[in-house]
Structure formats: C-alpha cells, structure tokens
Amino acid sequence: MENLLWRNSKWGSKLVAMAIACVALVWVAIPFLWAFNNSIKTEADTFRQGAVIPFLQFTPSLDAWKFVLSDPQALNCLFSSALVGVGTTLFVLILGTPAAYSLARFEFKRMKSRDITLWFLSQRVLPPVVVLTPFYILLAELGLIDTWLGLILLYSTFNLAFCVVIMRDIFRDVSKEVEEAARIEGASLWQIFWMIAVPLSLDGLIVTAFIVFAFCWNEALFASAVTSQHAATMPAFILASRSTRGVDFNQAAVNTLVAIAPPVIMSFFVQRYLARGLSFGAVKG
Amino acid sequence: MAVIASAQSKAERGFKYALLAPAVIWVIGLTFFPIVAAVHFSFVNYVLGEGITGFVGFDNYVRVLTDGGFWYSIFITLVYVLVTVPIEVCAGFVLAWIITIGLPGKSFFRPILTAPLFTMEVAIGYLGVTLFTDQGGLVTTLLAAVGIHIEWLSTGAGGLAAAMILDMWIWTPFVFLMSLAGLSAIPNDIYDAAMLEASSHWEVFRHVALPLAWPVLTIAILLRIIEGMKSFGLPYALTSGGPGTSTQLFSIMADLTTIQFTDFGRGSAMGVLYLILVSVVITIFFKQMRKRIE
Missing domain, CATH: 1.10.3720.10 (MetI-like)
Structure with a gap:
C-alpha cells in the first residue's frame, strides 16, 4: 500500500489525517497518564491544585504503590486472578482444541460442522446475566461458591466457544497436503493432529490463550456474584474496595494500573490474528 | 481394498467423535441445562438453602x-x-x-x-x-x-x-x-x-x-x-x-x-x-x- 493513496494526497488531507491520528493518540493516552501521575502522588497532593508535573510541582511518592502492594487482600486477589485465568485457559485449550480440529477436518452425519461450530458460538453471545441464577444455584449446591474451581468451571463454559471457533478457523488453513503426506508415511490420525496440525497452528493457540486469559482476568459479573473472600479476583476486589473504602485518587490509580497491566502488556506481543480471533474467524487478518 | 477403506473410515469416525464429544458434552451440561433451569426457576419460588418452595405460575x-x-x-x-x-x-x-x-x-x-x-x-x-x-x-x-x-x-x-x-x-x-x-x-x-x-x-x-x-x-x-x-x-x-x-x-x-x-x-x-x-x-x-x- 506504500502507497499511491498517500503519495497522491494533497497536503491538506495529509494534515487532517495526521491531526485525527494525534487526537486519537492523546485520547487513548489521557487515562493512562492521569492514572500514572496520580499513582505517584501522596493523598494530600491529589487534592492540591497545580500539582501536575512530577518533581517540579510535587514530589513523587511511592506510598500508594507500597500501600496497595502490601495489602494482603490485594495480593490475594491478584493471585486468584492469575490462577483462575491460567487454569481456565489451559482447560479450555485442552477441551476445545481437539473439538476444533475435528470440526475443521471432518463432516458429521446429522449436522454440518459449520452449524455445530455456530452452536458452540451461541453460548458466547448469550448475555451471561440470563444464566446467573442457575449458575449461582449450581455452584451453591456443589459447595463451590467462593472457590477457584467454581470460577474456572464458569469461565471455561463461557470461553470454550472462543477456542473451538478460532482454532477451527486456524486449522482449516493448515495445508491438507502435509497431513496427507504424513498419513501415507503411516502416521495415525492422532499423530497427525498432535504432531503436525497443532505445532503448525501455534500462532492461533497463542492468540486464543491470550483472548481467553484476558476475558477471565477482566470478567466482573460472575466474579463479584460467586466470590467474596477466598477466591475473589481483581474485578471483585476493585468493586468491593470502591464500595467500602470510597475513592482515594492515588490508590484508585494504583489499583487501576495493577489491574489493567497484564492483558494490556500481553496485547503488544499478540498482534497477529487478533481481529480474526475477536470476530470468531469472521474477519481474516 | 474396500475392507481397508472401511476400516480406515471406521477409525476416522471414532477419532472425530472422540475429539468432539468432550466439548459437546460440556456445553450441553453447562449451557443448555442452565438455560432450561433458568426457565424453570422463573416459574417457581426458590429459597436459598431450602430449594424450590412452590410453583407460582406467571407470578x-x-x-x-x-x-x-x-x-x-x-x-x-x-x-x-x-x-x-x-x-x-x-x-x-x-x-x-x-x-x-x-x-x-x-x-x-x-x-x-x-x-x-x-x-x-x-x-x-x-x-x-x-x-x-x-x-x-x-x-x-x-x-x-x-x-x-x-x-x-x-x-x-x-x-x-x-x-x-x-x-x-x-x-x-x-x-x-x-x-x-x-x-x-x-x-x-x-x-x-x-x-x-x-x-x-x-x-x-x-x-x-x-x-x-x-x-x-x-x-x-x-x-x-x-x-x-x-x-x-x-x-x-x-x-x-x-x-x-x-x-x-x-x-x-x-x-x-x-x-x-x-x-x-x-x-x-x-x-x-x-x-x-x-x-x-x-x-x-x-x-x-x-x-x-x-
């Protein structure tokens, strides 16, 4: 694209394009900068007018960071978030990847594999609040309220569709000739799946893992409904501290930065296939 | 030849269902059951700890x-x-x-x-x-x-x-x-x-x-x-x-x-x-x- 459209542009339209891009950049950056700037203020400085530029107008302090990161409840929630996120991701990949492969390669008697795939997708687009009651009661009956296992169970259910739909799409791109050649060499169906298709689809697995992890990390409705102390994740922690402690600017800023950092940082490394993954394979790219 | 082909397709059939079945069972158990349950619960009175305490119709x-x-x-x-x-x-x-x-x-x-x-x-x-x-x-x-x-x-x-x-x-x-x-x-x-x-x-x-x-x-x-x-x-x-x-x-x-x-x-x-x-x-x-x- 490098690029007739751009080269033939008039100076005016180039300037407008650049201006829009810069506005977008500032718009995206403001909450991050505001949070960062507040996170290094003392509580008194957060209320003082004119305390904007660190070192010049106020003395940076790590008090809020120290406070939040030494709060056992916050650390506990970070740990729960990580554990539930990783646990769900692994479980979803183990359960979903074989199903995705099966749907990518084979047809079935009663239903087209495309329709089975869409059937999987239906549970992802369902508003979760619809099944809040039955899931709450199910977990209560099983004694899984406020446990990591309970959350992993719930999140696996909501995210299985991601894995099945995305990985099916990726597997369809793996060349059939390679698999055919392996079959002639005497590889079993399982070997073809495990030793050829899966290694060739690593990019897709990584993107799937990232999307599933980010969803679990950020999920709030069930996290706040079915956890209280032990298994509370970061969203539940933030909602709870909002209602009990109110809002201290500097602590809110640290909480925010800690809570959003993992998926945001990961996203910088997972750019390929992102649109494809988030659109369930409907958008290539 | 036909025998080999049918043996192969039989293996294939077992394989494709074996890969797909766990995920399908999971979804039926944990998506369709809850939706049915949600519809059911909407017609009853449910008290936590006691369970369903009565059918209330469209109340x-x-x-x-x-x-x-x-x-x-x-x-x-x-x-x-x-x-x-x-x-x-x-x-x-x-x-x-x-x-x-x-x-x-x-x-x-x-x-x-x-x-x-x-x-x-x-x-x-x-x-x-x-x-x-x-x-x-x-x-x-x-x-x-x-x-x-x-x-x-x-x-x-x-x-x-x-x-x-x-x-x-x-x-x-x-x-x-x-x-x-x-x-x-x-x-x-x-x-x-x-x-x-x-x-x-x-x-x-x-x-x-x-x-x-x-x-x-x-x-x-x-x-x-x-x-x-x-x-x-x-x-x-x-x-x-x-x-x-x-x-x-x-x-x-x-x-x-x-x-x-x-x-x-x-x-x-x-x-x-x-x-x-x-x-x-x-x-x-x-x-x-x-x-x-x-």
Whole structure:
C-alpha cells in the first residue's frame, strides 16, 4: 500500500489525517497518564491544585504503590486472578482444541460442522446475566461458591466457544497436503493432529490463550456474584474496595494500573490474528 | 481394498467423535441445562438453602413486567447501546481508514490505539470516578476552566454520559481493529485503480472502501450491540447504579435482584425476558456468521 493513496494526497488531507491520528493518540493516552501521575502522588497532593508535573510541582511518592502492594487482600486477589485465568485457559485449550480440529477436518452425519461450530458460538453471545441464577444455584449446591474451581468451571463454559471457533478457523488453513503426506508415511490420525496440525497452528493457540486469559482476568459479573473472600479476583476486589473504602485518587490509580497491566502488556506481543480471533474467524487478518 | 477403506473410515469416525464429544458434552451440561433451569426457576419460588418452595405460575413475570424499574433499566440499556455503538463504529472506521491509506507509523499506532480494548472495565470505571467527580476530577476541572459545569456523577444523566464516554474509550479500538483487518484485506490494486479514477479521497472512501469493508463492519457492529447489551462492570464501578437506581443498566439491576436480594425467581424471569429481547440481534448475527464462515 506504500502507497499511491498517500503519495497522491494533497497536503491538506495529509494534515487532517495526521491531526485525527494525534487526537486519537492523546485520547487513548489521557487515562493512562492521569492514572500514572496520580499513582505517584501522596493523598494530600491529589487534592492540591497545580500539582501536575512530577518533581517540579510535587514530589513523587511511592506510598500508594507500597500501600496497595502490601495489602494482603490485594495480593490475594491478584493471585486468584492469575490462577483462575491460567487454569481456565489451559482447560479450555485442552477441551476445545481437539473439538476444533475435528470440526475443521471432518463432516458429521446429522449436522454440518459449520452449524455445530455456530452452536458452540451461541453460548458466547448469550448475555451471561440470563444464566446467573442457575449458575449461582449450581455452584451453591456443589459447595463451590467462593472457590477457584467454581470460577474456572464458569469461565471455561463461557470461553470454550472462543477456542473451538478460532482454532477451527486456524486449522482449516493448515495445508491438507502435509497431513496427507504424513498419513501415507503411516502416521495415525492422532499423530497427525498432535504432531503436525497443532505445532503448525501455534500462532492461533497463542492468540486464543491470550483472548481467553484476558476475558477471565477482566470478567466482573460472575466474579463479584460467586466470590467474596477466598477466591475473589481483581474485578471483585476493585468493586468491593470502591464500595467500602470510597475513592482515594492515588490508590484508585494504583489499583487501576495493577489491574489493567497484564492483558494490556500481553496485547503488544499478540498482534497477529487478533481481529480474526475477536470476530470468531469472521474477519481474516 | 474396500475392507481397508472401511476400516480406515471406521477409525476416522471414532477419532472425530472422540475429539468432539468432550466439548459437546460440556456445553450441553453447562449451557443448555442452565438455560432450561433458568426457565424453570422463573416459574417457581426458590429459597436459598431450602430449594424450590412452590410453583407460582406467571407470578414472577407479572411482578417483573409491572415493575417500572425493569422497563427503565431496559430503556437506559437501549439508549446506552444506541448512543455508544454508532459513535464507536464511525470513529473506529475512520481511524482505520486513515491508518490504511498509509499514514506513516502504522506499526506504532496500531498496538497503542488497540490497548484500551484489553483494559479491565471495572478498573476503568473506578478510575473514571477520579476523572468525573466534582471534587477535583480531571474532566470536571478541565471543563470548569473553560466555564462548563456538568454534574457528572451526582445525576443519572451525567452518570450515564460519563459511562458512555468511557465505553467509547474502551470499545472504539474494537471497531478500529476489525475495520483495519477488513480494509487491509482489500487488494492494493483496487485502491490504486480507484485513486486514478476518483477525484478525491472521500470518493474512494465512500464508494470503494466502505462497500468493500461493509461485511466486516456488519460483524463488528453486531458484536458491539451484543456486548453492549451485556454492559455491567464499567457503569457499575463508575456509579454503583446510582444516584438511586438512575444508572442501573439491565445487567446491574438483574445482578442486584438475584445476588443481593436473592430473589431467584424474579431474577430468572428477568433473564428469560431479556434473552427474548436480545435473541433478535443474536439471530441476525448468526445469519451473518453463517455467510462468513465455511
């Protein structure tokens, strides 16, 4: 694209394009900068007018960071978030990847594999609040309220569709000739799946893992409904501290930065296939 | 020969079902059972610890449908979606177009402009309090400096507006990312040819880029509507549903009914009614998806 459209542009339209891009950049950056700037203020400085530029107008302090990161409840929630996120991701990949492969390669008697795939997708687009009651009661009956296992169970259910739909799409791109050649060499169906298709689809697995992890990390409705102390994740922690402690600017800023950092940082490394993954394979790219 | 072929296809049949079955069983057990259960619970009285204490017919539905709070929450959820989605779609698509036509620094802009998409909604809502509060919030202070005074978090309309602004911050990147993929999929020759024919960028945008990227944009719009109808964490963290119940979007209200007031019968009835409402959008979405995936 490098690029007739751009080269033939008039100076005016180039300037407008650049201006829009810069506005977008500032718009995206403001909450991050505001949070960062507040996170290094003392509580008194957060209320003082004119305390904007660190070192010049106020003395940076790590008090809020120290406070939040030494709060056992916050650390506990970070740990729960990580554990539930990783646990769900692994479980979803183990359960979903074989199903995705099966749907990518084979047809079935009663239903087209495309329709089975869409059937999987239906549970992802369902508003979760619809099944809040039955899931709450199910977990209560099983004694899984406020446990990591309970959350992993719930999140696996909501995210299985991601894995099945995305990985099916990726597997369809793996060349059939390679698999055919392996079959002639005497590889079993399982070997073809495990030793050829899966290694060739690593990019897709990584993107799937990232999307599933980010969803679990950020999920709030069930996290706040079915956890209280032990298994509370970061969203539940933030909602709870909002209602009990109110809002201290500097602590809110640290909480925010800690809570959003993992998926945001990961996203910088997972750019390929992102649109494809988030659109369930409907958008290539 | 036929014997070998049939042995092979038999192995294949076992294999394909073995791979698929665990996931299918999981979904039937943990998706279809809960939906059936939700419908069931909506017709009974359920007390935590005691279980079902009686069949009440349509009582739960009557109580929900005659409750002004239910209709209000549906109304503001629809307003929320109808305001945020069109703005997000326009802004996201225009940004994607600007990057596509060759603005220098594409690989710099893309990851940064998509970063908000992966932030935690609850955290952004919480941070939003410090942006919109009238006690030294950034937005409030900046607007006051130019003489504009808006009561963001102390009024229902202001709270909703603040939530919508933050919603746009998080979700415009989604449309941007989708549109970028859609526009990049259009071959360069088409752009080049169009540029030679057309008299302005606007014409290429209007008559080439938009129609060719439209199928992708349709999927993005439908997914945004579906996700928007689920909005919970961001508005809840920002306003806690208040003042009063003025910013209780549907998911917030249903969550409070079910979990805080443990009114499971009414909560289920709300869920079922909402499912019927949302199924219109979901049906359209599935029709589009059927065309897009093979």
